[in-house]
Amino acid sequence: MKMLDFVVRNAVIADLQATDRNGVIREMVFALANAGALTEADSEAVFRAVAERERQGSTGFGKGVAVPHVKHAKIPRMMAAIGRSAAGIDFAALDRAPVYTVVLLLSPPEKPDEHLQAMESIFRHLQRDNFRRFLKQAETTQAILELIEEADAMPAG
Amino acid sequence: MSSPSTRVEREVTVPNKQGLHARPVLRFVDLASKFDSSIRVCKRDTAVDGKSPMEMMLLEATQGTVLKIVAEGADCEKAVTELSRLVSDGFGEE
Numbered sequence: 391m392k393m394l395d396f397v398v399r400n401a402v403i404a405d406l407q408a409t410d411r412n413g414v415i416r417e418m419v420f421a422l423a424n425a426g427a428l429t430e431a432d433s434e435a436v437f438r439a440v441a442e443r444e445r446q447g448s449t450g451f452g453k454g455v456a457v458p459h460v461k462h463a464k465i466p467r468m469m470a471a472i473g474r475s476a477a478g479i480d481f482a483a484l485d486r487a488p489v490y491t492v493v494l495l496l497s498p499p500e501k502p503d504e505h506l507q508a509m510e511s512i513f514r515h516l517q518r519d520n521f522r523r524f525l526k527q528a529e530t531t532q533a534i535l536e537l538i539e540e541a542d543a544m545p546a547g
Numbered sequence: 548m549s550s551p552s553t554r555v556e557r558e559v560t561v562p563n564k565q566g567l568h569a570r571p572v573l574r575f576v577d578l579a580s581k582f583d584s585s586i587r588v589c590k591r592d593t594a595v596d597g598k599s600p601m602e603m604m605l606l607e608a609t610q611g612t613v614l615k616i617v618a619e620g621a622d623c624e625k626a627v628t629e630l631s632r633l634v635s636d637g638f639g640e641e
Contacts, residue, residue, distance in 0.1 A: 447570040451600040457569065484573055484600060509569070510607060517601040 391507040392542040393470070393515060394535070396495075400425035401471035402531045406492075411481050415440050415458055418471040418494045428496075432464035436496060450483025454526060455516050459495035461505060468497045468504055470512075472534060474525065490526045491516075515541040555627045556617040563637035567608035571638035576600045578633055584620025586630065597630070 401421040408414040416437050423433040440460045450456040456479075471494045478488025493512050497505040515521050521541050528534045561567055567575070579586045579597040586597030590612060595602035597616065608614055614634065618626040 447573060449569050449573070451569075451573070451604075453601075459569065484577060506568075506607070506609075509604065513601050513604040517605065 391504075391511045393508075393511050393538050394542055396468050396508055397470045397472060397535075397538065398422055398425050398427050399531075399535060401427065401469075402534050403471070403473045404529055404531050404534055406473045406475040406479075409475075409477060409479065411444065411479060412441050414473060414475070414479055414492055415444065415494065418473050418492065419496075421473075422469060422471050422494075422496070427467075427469045428465070435464050436460070436462055440494065440496075444481075448482040448484070450481035450485075450489055451516070452483055452485035452487065453522060454478075454487060454490040455493070455522060456481045456483060456489045456491075457493045457495065457509070457512060457516075459497070459505075459509070461497045461499045461502070463499055465496045465498045468495070468501065468508060470495045470508070472538075474528060474534065491522065553621065553623060554617070554619045555623045556615055557627050557631045558613055558615050559631045559634040561608050561610055561612045561614060561634060561637075563640045564610055565640060566610050566612065567603065567606060567614075569604065571640065572600055572603045574638055575630065575633060576603060578630060579626070582618065582620070582622050582626040584618040584623040584626045586626060587617040587619075589615040589617065 408417045419437040422428045439462045440458050443460050444458050449458045473492040481489040587594050588597040590606050616630050
């Protein structure tokens, strides 16, 4: 599966305004709503679900990335938002280091396999040092999308 | 003095319904990182660094997957014991 199959282009934020974990999650969930992928009414419930899951256990994988994700009945189809913070966010990450890249993945509960494939695609990209480094430096939505498109085109492994 | 064994391996089956998804991976890596021994986790012919969350995610261990945990170093015995207990307890999940 390619990342661009499920990343919502209008929810790719090159310059996150929020500076704390919940603020960032909220900003990204509402970016998906503004892009028309979620209804405004459902966004609040989805935000609360992601924030709660993150409170139970951080998805800050270290090396400056976090991948908050949730399966929720209010999510009509699988979708992802991407956020970049130049300042870095305290995500209570495994290595305690600030997070610069956040990939938020939302899935409907009835498609766990699709969710797994999407996570696999995200991590295949994120484990590349260059991908993480260039993403951290990408200053525009267009630059982020181009990096993902490039990574999507690379052979797996 | 006699040197203690410096390499221990054990097989464990992933019991929880959700498999080795993000949060169990992070719990595993967090525990693995507390040991000085190197930790490898193998699934069939794939072996990854048990202290690297991203490599661990790519194992895609689902319910029923048999993992082999290999520790090498002075505290390998304790590492394998605690890590395999974490897995067999289903990471505290269902």
